[in-house]
Amino acid sequence: xxxxxxIASQTELSRRKADDMIKQGKVKVxxxxxxxxxxxxxxxxxxxxxxxxxxxxxxxxxYYLFNKPKGVLSSVSDPFDRPCxxxxxxxxxxxxxxxRLDMDSTGLLIVTNDGExxxxxxxxxxxxxxxxxxxLDGRLSDVQMEKFRNGILLEGKLTMPAEIELYDFSAATxxxxxxxxxxxxxxxxxxxxxxxxxxxxxxxxxKVKLGTIKEGNYRKLTEQEKEYFFxx
Numbered sequence: 001x002x003x004x005x006x007i008a009s010q011t012e013l014s015r016r017k018a019d020d021m022i023k024q025g026k027v028k029v030x031x032x033x034x035x036x037x038x039x040x041x042x043x044x045x046x047x048x049x050x051x052x053x054x055x056x057x058x059x060x061x062x063y064y065l066f067n068k069p070k071g072v073l074s075s076v077s078d079p080f081d082r083p084c085x086x087x088x089x090x091x092x093x094x095x096x097x098x099x100r101l102d103m104d105s106t107g108l109l110i111v112t113n114d115g116e117x118x119x120x121x122x123x124x125x126x127x128x129x130x131x132x133x134x135x136l137d138g139r140l141s142d143v144q145m146e147k148f149r150n151g152i153l154l155e156g157k158l159t160m161p162a163e164i165e166l167y168d169f170s171a172a173t174x175x176x177x178x179x180x181x182x183x184x185x186x187x188x189x190x191x192x193x194x195x196x197x198x199x200x201x202x203x204x205x206x207k208v209k210l211g212t213i214k215e216g217n218y219r220k221l222t223e224q225e226k227e228y229f230f231x232x
Contacts, residue, residue: 010054014115066218074100107202108210131204152189
């Protein structure tokens with residue numbers, strides 16, 4: 001197995017991070033610093049990463065879909081003791097959120113300790129569609145919706161084309177699909193159109209849907225869902 005893939009299988013590092021460790025001289029094979037990025041690990045090799053031997057270690061990989069409640073940080077800890085998603089998992093399940101939902105938003109978060117999957121889902125080149133239900137303080141005009149679809153100028157950069165359609169006329173709720181993930185992007189785009197977001201819920205990442213899971217609860221990703229993400 002190629003060295004970066006081997007490191008990713010034995011640790012929480014992605015293959016890209018593993019390559020970084022090799023570049024920094026922090027990977028040893030049989031007590032020798034490794035410089036060959038194409039090295040194939042053999043059965044009897046002793047592999048060391050940043051001072052820790054990993055060749056006799058196998059990490060349990062966890063893959064969960066979590067419904068983040070409002071008021072919870074997409075983080076494992078907070079210096080101000082605000083609630084974080086880590087508190088919803090048993091201590092023995094050491095997991096991290098993939099990407100973020102802001103504190104006031106709810107809905108689907110992928111939570112894992114697999115650096116390879118995290119890198120795949122957050123890499124800017126992948127443009128994985130993320131679907132949201134967004135309730136505003138009033139309805140948008142057709143002109144405003146078209147502006148949203150074509151891109152809004154935020155901090156000097158035009159956002160990527162997006163999708164928006166009216167979901168609930170009486171509640172001024174819209175279904176929105178983004179193909180990128182800037183900080184508070186939907187809220188900022190809507191603000192540029194003269195409206196404010198009252199509620200925001202992520203309901204899907206690609207083909208993986210939130211479904212009926214209750215806020216604060218989680219479930220394991222199915223094998224089909226994991227395969228879908230790894231094949232993106």
